[in-house]
Amino acid sequence: xxxxxxxxxxxxxxxxxxxxxxxxxxxxxxxxxxxxxxxxxxxxxxxxxxxxxxxxxxxxxxxxxxxxxxxxxxxxxxxxxxxxxxxxxxxxxxxxxxxxxxxxxxxxxxxxxxxxxxxxxxxxxxxxxxxxxxxxxxxxxxxxxxxxxxxxxxxxxxxxxxxxxxxx
Amino acid sequence: xxxxxxxxxxxxxxxxxxxxxxxxxxxxxxxxxxxxxxxxxxxxxxxxxxxxxxxxxxxxxxxxxxxxxxxxxxxxxxxxxxxxxxxxxxxxxxxxxxxxxxxxxxxxxxxxxxxxxxxxxxxxxxxxxxxxxxxxxxxxxxxxxxxxxxxxxxxxxxxxxxxxxxxx
DNA sequence: TAACAATGGTTGACGGCGCAAGATATTGAA
DNA sequence: TTCAATATCTTGCGCCGTCAACCATTGTTA
Numbered sequence: 001x002x003x004x005x006x007x008x009x010x011x012x013x014x015x016x017x018x019x020x021x022x023x024x025x026x027x028x029x030x031x032x033x034x035x036x037x038x039x040x041x042x043x044x045x046x047x048x049x050x051x052x053x054x055x056x057x058x059x060x061x062x063x064x065x066x067x068x069x070x071x072x073x074x075x076x077x078x079x080x081x082x083x084x085x086x087x088x089x090x091x092x093x094x095x096x097x098x099x100x101x102x103x104x105x106x107x108x109x110x111x112x113x114x115x116x117x118x119x120x121x122x123x124x125x126x127x128x129x130x131x132x133x134x135x136x137x138x139x140x141x142x143x144x145x146x147x148x149x150x151x152x153x154x155x156x157x158x159x160x161x162x163x164x165x166x167x168x
Numbered sequence: 169x170x171x172x173x174x175x176x177x178x179x180x181x182x183x184x185x186x187x188x189x190x191x192x193x194x195x196x197x198x199x200x201x202x203x204x205x206x207x208x209x210x211x212x213x214x215x216x217x218x219x220x221x222x223x224x225x226x227x228x229x230x231x232x233x234x235x236x237x238x239x240x241x242x243x244x245x246x247x248x249x250x251x252x253x254x255x256x257x258x259x260x261x262x263x264x265x266x267x268x269x270x271x272x273x274x275x276x277x278x279x280x281x282x283x284x285x286x287x288x289x290x291x292x293x294x295x296x297x298x299x300x301x302x303x304x305x306x307x308x309x310x311x312x313x314x315x316x317x318x319x320x321x322x323x324x325x326x327x328x329x330x331x332x333x334x335x336x
Numbered sequence: 337t338a339a340c341a342a343t344g345g346t347t348g349a350c351g352g353c354g355c356a357a358g359a360t361a362t363t364g365a366a
Numbered sequence: 367t368t369c370a371a372t373a374t375c376t377t378g379c380g381c382c383g384t385c386a387a388c389c390a391t392t393g394t395t396a
Contacts, residue, residue: 001190007282011294014302015193017309019212022190023235024316025183039382042247044187050175060344066190072383074346096344096391114175124316125186126179129308134182136304139187142298148192148292209352228374240353242376264361264374 002146028124029117036113037083041068041076046102046110053160057101058091061159062100064151065166073100084107091162099162191243196292197285201315204281205251209236211285212279213272214253221328223270226259229327230268241268243314253277259330 026040033043048065049055060110063070077100081087085106089096100112117134145152194208201211216233217223227245231238245268248254253274259265270278294302313320 006279006286007209007215008274009282009286012215012282012291013287014294014306014309016212017221017306017313018186018193019310020235020317020320021309022186024313028236028316041382045212047175047180058344067195069190069345069384070345071385075354075383076232078346091344092391094344098345111174114180116181118177121179121183126182127314128312130313133304133308133311136284136301137308140184140301140305141182141189143301144189144191144293144296145185148196149188164229165223226374237354238375239355239377243353259374262362262374266375285379312362 003050025124029120032105032116032120033113036109036116038109038113041066042073043110043113045076045080045100046072046106047114049086049100049102050107050110055107055163056099056162057159059098059100067149080106107151179314193292196289200284200288201281204284205278205279209234209240210248211278211281213241213244213248213268214274215282217254217268217270218278219273221287223275223332224257224267224330225324225327227266227268229324248274267327315321 010086011095017022032143038046040111044066049057059073060070062068062071064076066073067114068076077086077088081088082102085103085155087101091099129137147153198208201208201260206214212234213230216230217225219279220315227241228238230245231234234241236244245254245256248268249256255269255271257267257269259267321333
């Protein structure tokens with residue numbers, strides 16, 4: 001009766017599947033993103049900025065949303081700023097804070113990258129499943145997400161309230 | 169009609185959910201694994217060795233299964249060997265190759281780590297879903313996995329055929 | 337108002353992993 | 367048989383992101 005070993009537990013396999021799918025997709029996506037000059041983290045940060053009213057978020061909110069450390073966000077934004085895709089702007093109401101603001105060039109870049117990217121998403125993920133399967137998958141993931149990462153929407157309300165910056 | 173922007177596409181959100189769940193779980197799991205002195209990659213390598221007949225796999229098969237590069241596997245196995253959890257053994261039939269063999273101490277360690285780990289898996293993942301939801305999730309993931317990582321079972325047959333090493 | 341904790345962000349040191357090149361072994365074709 | 371092409375593994379180097387220490391600012395308590 002070798003099948004009772006704990007290292008063969010089904011629940012472990014369920015985790016393994018999730019990990020393998022994540023890795024596989026990441027690899028499939030990486031090449032095309034690289035052609036747009038973006039890493040996964042860079043794309044995600046720009047996406048979150050692009051989806052926010054006024055296309056700006058505080059550094060610490062980006063950290064909370066992405067589960068990078070604030071240090072990691074500093075370095076990603078450093079690179080994006082060097083590339084002209086993001087600028088930093090000081091925060092009027094709290095002079096400790098810094099907004100990361102998506103530039104026009106940044107919005108353009110992320111839009112182009114995503115338009116292209118979508119082909120991969122379709123081919124390697126959403127397109128492989130029936131609408132019912134995809135809906136079930138998404139629902140299950142959402143349940144888990146809401147438990148393991150409840151902080152994933154930090155800062156959006158504040159950013160909408162902030163005065164938009166026109167000098168970008 | 170701002171909702172037609174491509175960066176708000178639903179399929180992108182589906183990917184985002186997967187990524188967030190993966191990250192969230194990874195973080196939840198990391199602390200307990202660290203208490204057993206193991207990183208996620210180290211655990212996975214030991215798990216795959218432990219599940220294989222004779223508890224051994226070629227370096228290159230480990231690379232294929234884990235989507236680390238062979239270089240990455242070399243370094244992980246270096247650490248595990250230094251810790252006495254794995255040993256390298258030369259491969260009689262192809263002298264280019266190297267077996268990574270789980271030691272008794274290694275099997276003990278991974279078993280203890282997994283037993284403990286399972287509590288987290290249950291709490292943050294499988295336990296959050298009904299059996300039906302979990303089954304649907306697993307099925308959908310398996311479909312995607314089989315497409316994006318068809319090579320995920322490399323080397324198991326060969327390892328079973330190889331003469332077991334008693335001098336571990 | 338002074339003192340001190342808490343928060344936001346950056347920086348230096350460091351570790352992990354990928355890339356590309358190298359050493360060794362195997363395979364195949366002439 | 368011999369030599370080129372290929373496969374396996376390791377190593378030097380560099381990038382990326384974490385950790386911990388740090389500075390600046392804000393909030394709190396007395």
